[in-house]
Amino acid sequence: MNEWVELRTSGIHGRGGFARAPIPSGTRFIEYVGRRVSKAESAALCTEGNPFIFTINDEWDIDGDVPSNPARFLNHSCSPNCEAQQEDDRIFLVALRDLGPDEELTFNYGYDISEWRDYPCACGAPDCLGYIVAEEFQEQVRLELAKDATPTEVATEL
Ligand SMILES: C[S@@+](CC[C@H](N)C(=O)[O-])C[C@H]1O[C@@H](n2cnc3c(N)ncnc32)[C@H](O)[C@@H]1O
Ligand SMILES: [Zn+2]
Structure with a gap:
């Protein structure tokens, strides 16, 4: 197990990773480990419902569905307190601010x-977008959602 992370039931989804102790901002507190798999293999695994695939590059992914990878339980948030950083073919989770125990x-x-509509978000952040997408697409999704919410104008004939 990891010195910084413990697994508990999450209010977001299933199990999640929680800080065991204060984690200072900038700490690389866990590595996302697993099997290196080709795109063809990861596509097959996704089709089978494996939610633990992490993209490395255009050729390779990591299948994180291994017992030695507690990082696989970290949930998504629209207002996250950590970020994934890549160094060569390795992925590390890093604290974006000082984190308190139990966060x-x-x-x-x-x-x-x-297919962003297929991935609803339950992160519970005050500014939750409602869907799981990368930060750079959040504005685009907000615009789409605003369009959905706009009542269609009814043409009136005189
Ligand atoms: C890598 S797993 C995370 C661990 C997961 N909580 C579990 O118990 O297996 C990713 C899956 O967790 C769920 N998940 C993670 N973050 C979520 C969120 N913010 N809202 C809704 N579901 C989420 C989704 O089902 C996603 O496919
Ligand atoms: Zn959210």
């Missing part, structure tokens, strides 16, 4: 914009 550790999953 749930979250990061932005960085999902693509395609």
